[in-house]
Amino acid sequence: MTDRPHAELRLTADLAVLTVREGRLEVLVIRRGNEPFLGCPALPGGFVRADESVDETAVRELAEETGLTGLHLEQLEVFSDPRRDPRGRVVTVAYLAVAPDLPVPRAGSDAAGASWESVDRMLDGEADLAFDHARIMAAAVERARTKLEYTTLATAFCDEEFTIGDLRGVYEALWGTALDQRNFSRKVLNTDGFIVPTGRRTTSGLGRPAKLYRRGPATMLHPPMLRQAMHGTESPGHPADR
Amino acid sequence: MTDRPHAELRLTADLAVLTVREGRLEVLVIRRGNEPFLGCPALPGGFVRADESVDETAVRELAEETGLTGLHLEQLEVFSDPRRDPRGRVVTVAYLAVAPDLPVPRAGSDAAGASWESVDRMLDGEADLAFDHARIMAAAVERARTKLEYTTLATAFCDEEFTIGDLRGVYEALWGTALDQRNFSRKVLNTDGFIVPTGRRTTSGLGRPAKLYRRGPATMLHPPMLRQAMHGTESPGHPADR
């Protein structure tokens, strides 16, 4: 404890907010309204205040910049390369946030605008994300993919009430594989506390009405959902657009 | 990006270094040589310097305070309650480090001393760990327990060369359950890339000499090691000392 920091250090929280829309994994990005990286897409986020924890910063910035509240939020990783921000020493705590398919969020006051964008497009190298936000986004996607296997995270992508088909759509969008509908529902229903029936059914929609469910009390899945593809392999109805 | 931090904020890296010794899960603690918490047990750690990433801070502090190098290191969680440090605003990035059963590390220059202590004793409420280090330690143990299931983390607790019995001892110490030796070795050997034989065998020791292995290239386990206990249940040879 002899060393003291030699230069001022600032701390931020940045959020990778993921959702599934029309079978595609999407991420919330803002357009930067200031230098550096003026006009570039970036993740929402901002500086930690003196009287708040970083977790509180994340919640506050999410609400301020995008109007979203009540999402699943978890710490992802700290990014602290001394040269990651041209303005000086800025360390960021990256968060993974998971949202249901919400109406396009309203633009906040800070950012020039916020919008859902395809994760594939943001990460294919053309998008010029600000700072190291491409790395943060990639870490968030990887974390979400992994956590689908052994936690109930997938339900955080769904509305309050959802069908097993909706839930399967989340897995298919994140894993890019088609899953067998029949085996999927059995597996989900046989996992205690994953989802609980509400008693209601879907009214509109093609095909036979589906039972509706909401999140159950479980957070960990035993046994895990396995990532195996169907014999037909490859992605579901919505092709991997690029 | 309008808000600027109002007060100076300092950033530290703190490490929960875990190992298994004599069938017990142990953690490396130092005795604090300064106020606050003078004389209390604490996790090794220190301030982030201007020109280094937090990951680099963790490696450096570990070497300086304990003499340990080359360990498995991973970010655990950021602890940032504004009142977690009586000296002012100090945010810490907690790390999980995993070490093989090394000789007692030499005391470093900063700390009054470093020693291995039983995790159970440190977390049973009597130990008066400094700051929020009990929470950090608990998070590290929980993370290590979980990661044993679906990653090859257990090999980081072993020496360069180890037997399957050594590896099983790691699982038993962390999970507090006895595992069937016969099924355990088959499971481990049937998981591609988990461990690779060196061709050598143990020379000394009770019973039939065991084949020696080293870590394989795999990092994730498919399928995961299941936490099931033997029918006899409960901990192995070394009773849960408390």
Added chain:
DNA sequence: ACAAAAGTGTTGGACTTACACCCATGC
């Protein structure tokens, strides 16, 4: 009637558990 989506039944194979039994060493 047909397409589309939900849901049930069933079978073969993979994996797992529990345990019998054999191997190699120190004392």
Added chain:
DNA sequence: GCATGGGTGTAAGTCCAACACTTTTGT
């Protein structure tokens, strides 16, 4: 010899992928 740990064989039970088939809706 016998205790101690390493290692192989195997049968019963469980889980799961695959797929045939039925149900219920919209058009």
